[in-house]
């Protein structure tokens with residue numbers, strides 16, 4: 376089993392390190408061909424508009440969309456969550472429509488308003504340190520979406536079948552539990 380980390384932009388190296396810590400083989404994905412070699416994909420935080428532009432240029436946008444429909448397990452953090460969402464409410468931009476959520480970009484404020492908050496996550500026996508950096512807020516979600524964690528009434532970690540998203544950054548902590556959760560998803564556990 377090999378997990379891909381979308382390497383077009385953003386803090387994908389931190390995700391790769393986390394997978395390495397878990398003893399999981401990983402690969403930086405930059406082309407549609409790379410995508411054929413992975414059993415799951417992580418989309419890091421960064422700038423969603425830049426990521427879409429690069430993905431379209433290299434043919435990754437449509438290819439990834441098809442693969443997700445066919446069942447490829449994906450996990451998007453922050454900008455990755457925006458990319459996977461069904462609809463971005465406050466900017467005119469495309470998204471992959473992989474999970475039935477509506478998001479508002481930068482809803483928690485600017486870079487200087489970044490914050491850390493302990494989160495209760497379904498299935499975790501102790502809180503997870505949620506790091507929020509210009510995070511998106513989920514404002515609508517469908518009935519087939521499972522909320523795994525919330526903060527102040529807004530979901531911050533959600534799953535729909537093969538798609539996992541979080542508005543926070545577990546790759547910036549020392550805690551591998553969210554990545555472990557995704558690896559188990561990719562293994563079909």
Ligand SMILES: NC(=O)CC[C@H](N)C(=O)O
Pocket residue numbers: 419420421422423424452453454455457480481508509510511
């Ligand atoms: N840390 C992040 O990924 C920030 C996301 C960024 N604000 C966006 O809208 O794309």
